[in-house]
Amino acid sequence: MKNIRIIPRLDIKGPNVVKPVNTEALRVMGKPQEMAQRYYQDGADELLYLDIVASLYQRSIDFDLLKSVVENIFIPVTVGGGIRSVQDIDNILRCGADKVAINTYAVHNPQFLKEAVERFGSQCIVLFVEVKHQSNGFNEVYTDGGREHTGKDALEWIKEALALGVGEILLTSIDRDGTRKGYDLDFIKQVNAVAQVPVVVHGGAGSFESLEAAVTQGHADALAISSILHYKETTIRDIKKYLAAHHINVRLD
Secondary structure: OOOOEEEEEEEEEOOEEEEEEOOEEEEEEEOHHHHHHHHHHOOOOOEEEEEOOOOOOOOOOOHHHHHHHHOOOOOOEEEEOOOOOHHHHHHHHHOOOOEEEEOHHHHHOOHHHHHHHHHHOHHHEEEEEEEEEOOOOOEEEEEOOOOEEEEEEHHHHHHHHHHOOOOEEEEEEOOOOOOOOOOOHHHHHHHHHHOOOOEEEEOOOOOHHHHHHHHHOOOOOEEEEOHHHHOOOOOHHHHHHHHHHOOOOOOOO
């Protein structure tokens, strides 16, 4: 069995890491440089760095801030926010990132994913999908930091992006984000049924049991975690110890 990756997620607004609940009610959690270093030292497998307002404000990410965050950590870093061109991707990679996560621009310009894959390779291009469950059973894709409707069916959009060559899926449940009520296992299973690439899940991490269920029931390849780490309710080391004790492969120091 492959190792399950534990990936702290840093939501960036301005110079700070913030923690949304259902993409709203932002609370400042700290400086990204300090938090990234702490998670790196605690055994994170990767780091997820998302400027959650760049697309909304139609601007690029702060490249100087990104450089200052990644310069002293030596694990893969995925960066998203405001990506609208191959030059944006190139700039992010030159800052030290390993992968880019693309949501808003790709939804409106799907062929951009194909262009990015051809230029940088599928292993570099992550489809970032923010999903909200509607009352009629429809799982809708949202953009601009989870604020804008698209009318797109999330599963069909993921299938389309996979056909364009993306190498990983980053799946966020808007409904579960910040709630600690557990991941959306039903939808994760639906995505894994069609995806032949790794699926990273985010939104709802709470108890250790909820993390275990995302792997054993949802078949997630990686767990992106924010609230319970940011509020210091647990540590990456303790999460890994629990998962290892329950026969889930993780990288232990």
